């Protein structure tokens with residue numbers, strides 16, 4: 066690390082300047098006291114560890130200081146600035162940067178964009194220069210990452226370090242790190258500890274949460290201890306032992322011995338055999354699992370350990386075989402039926418059902434055991450849940466709450482208890498103790514040992530080599546996807562395991578192609594022998610061609626040309642000026658309302674009231690602009706549309722953002738109200754709209770309506786704003802992940818609310834365009850646009866999940882739909898067949914999203 070020369074790191078810069086003071090901060094979640102009147106000070110240049118058992122309130126404290134958790138009482142002072150019930154952005158403005166337990170990198174954005182968006186405004190470069198800026202900053206911190214690579218393609222360890230570098234390089238007054246090393250291997254931990262020292266050296270106060278006590282003694286000046294939400298005290302790191310810290314955290318004496326194990330014997334019954342097993346980023350691997358054994362899989366981060374573990378459960382396998390007691394396994398379903406249970410390290414997405422309660426999660430795998438005649442016995446269920454909670458020492462409010470209400474370590478215990486309760490024959494666990502406190506970790510080792518002692522096999526992947534040395538009977542070390550060392554667990558230690566990572570390599574995931582690159586400072590040649598894997602070069606296809614959105618727009622344009630050509634072949638009058646102009650006239654209000662909907666979709670919302678707003682706008686035009694000249698009419702029309710849009714948009718924003726109603730439900734309610742108003746004003750169609758306004762708005766240059774040309778110019782300008790500016794990036798970030806955007810100090814609520822207002826104003830403007838075409842006040846004329854307005858941006862690349870697509874896509878989608886809508890007349894096909902056609906095209910557009918997502922999910 067360029068900054069972190071040993072000499073620099075040895076020099077302390079501790080001063081007496083107090084950076085963080087908390088005064089009596091506390092947090093209550095229903096019956097649970099997460100934090101009780103915590104008062105603490107941390108000084109500039111100091112590295113402070115914050116430790117405590119799972120659920121003791123560490124993340125709550127970090128959340129309160131960083132502004133993501135609102136305390137019930139107390140104040141936080143950063144320097145001299147006092148903050149009470151503050152927002153994340155206020156905390157950041159005061160100089161606090163936080164690396165959260167579950168991160169805040171946006172996987173859909175590039176490394177450079179993530180660096181930019183997480184850097185305080187004053188230190189950001191011009192948006193057009195972010196690639197060069199990011200390259201320089203990454204080089205400065207010895208991070209060998211391509212700034213244009215999507216974060217989704219980075220190995221988990223690289224992501225973690227990138228996030229910490231991002232915070233350190235901003236030189237914050239206070240750097241908060243919540244379990245930033247929990248999934249890192251030894252070299253990753255070294256890097257993070259160096260970064261912490263560097264931050265302190267630069268004058269930051271550093272407060273980090275960890276369960277790995279060795280780190281406390283390697284880097285911290287002092288350690289603050291929490292127990293059950295109460296602050297126990299702060300001790301200089303040099304004046305306490307690990308055992309004392311564990312006992313201060315637990316409030317009792319703690320047994321810190323790994324469960325005993327016997328020497329390996331190869332005669333035990335074989336339970337699972339992998340032969341020539343291959344998958345993405347690993348293989349071929351031969352491995353035999355025997356009854357009674359715990360097998361540990363070690364290796365530097367990203368060398369295929371996790372993928373091999375999945376492969377043993379038949380997940381992501383591309384070659385070779387897995388046999389269970391002599392039977393070849395063909396699917397994960399078959400594997401689970403044979404008692405092979407895989408527990409992912411991704412507890413949020415894969416090992417826990419977030420929408421179910423803690424109780425339902427715990428019993429999901431054992432319902433048959435707790436049921437009579439297919440009905441779950443609630444007494445048996447409660448007894449089972451209570452026993453699991455007691456056995457695993459889970460700290461929770463009530464089992465009826467969702468898993469998200471638990472601290473990270475307690476979620477891990479639930480996931481593990483759930484897997485063990487199924488009494489597996491082979492248990493495959495990725496990072497079994499990630500985020501788990503020292504005392505509970507020992508309990509987990511005992512549970513795993515008991516599982517093996519009952520004649521089962523357990524395989525664990527762990528980034529913590531000392532854990533494998535303590536618990537595994539046998540350890541295989543992986544490098545570049547292959548096993549390079551097979552050693553007995555008994556007699557091994559952290560050094561011997563880490564030393565066996567003979568060939569360190571990093572697997573950079575990129576576009577589905579494994580890229581294996583030597584870590585700087587190691588031999589750049591591919592290693593000889595079984596560990597050698599081919600170095601795969603980066604794709605030569607230009608990035609803009611690989612860009613999914615560009616490809617989609619090109620396909621859409623080609624599809625339109627193809628439909629046009631087929632239609633013209635059937636009916637040559639289709640190419641007449643009148644016919645093409647007709648298509649574009651139909652497309653004009655549809656484009657306006659599609660753009661309106663796109664803004665809401667972009668930030669992760671949806672507005673089904675746009676069609677009703679268009680109708681009410683048409684009705685208003687029939688009252689307000691039915692006489693007079695062009696100029697006053699246009700001004701009145703625009704003024705009325707803006708007022709209408711602002712009122713409807715504010716109602717939607719209030720319902721969704723303040724009242725927290727689901728966007729669909731809230732805007733259905735608005736749809737009802739707005740339609741009601743329109744029908745009250747015009748129960749039957751009537752009221753001619755000013756001819757001057759109609760002719761002005763429908764005027765064309767050649768076949769192109771001027772209004773559509775104006776919209777196209779706005780679309781291009783809007784896309785440039787969204788794609789090429791920092792503001793656009795922040796808006797997209799809200800749609801990609803609102804929670805993370807909030808953590809990054811982006812005012813996500815205001816941006817989402819603004820999108821609803823903008824959407825309604827544009828929908829009302831679309832109503833003006835429609836009024837000019839229909840010429841009469843009709844309260845139902847906009848109905849058809851409700852669904853078309855959603856279909857057009859989706860066809861053009863927007864996603865109902867937010868953060869994707871382009872305005873040009875929405876415009877092309879609208880023109881495509883207008884084209885399809887005219888086919889019924891031009892081709893003389895029935896309305897029904899025409900609708901089938903429109904529905905089919907929309908479905909294909911949706912499937913092009915779903916299928917890659919599903920493919921990725923399966924691969925994972």
Ligand SMILES: Nc1ncnc2c1ncn2[C@@H]1O[C@H](COP(=O)(O)OP(=O)(O)OP(=O)(O)O)[C@@H](O)[C@H]1O
Pocket residue numbers: 094097098099100117118119120121122123124125126460461462469470471472473474475500502
């Ligand atoms: N959103 C929430 N709703 C209800 N209870 C919560 C919520 N967030 C935290 N808690 C509870 O508050 C307590 C403290 O949680 P916190 O996450 O601060 O613990 P922690 O010390 O960080 O634990 P870990 O080491 O497991 O991450 C826990 O009992 C947890 O269940």
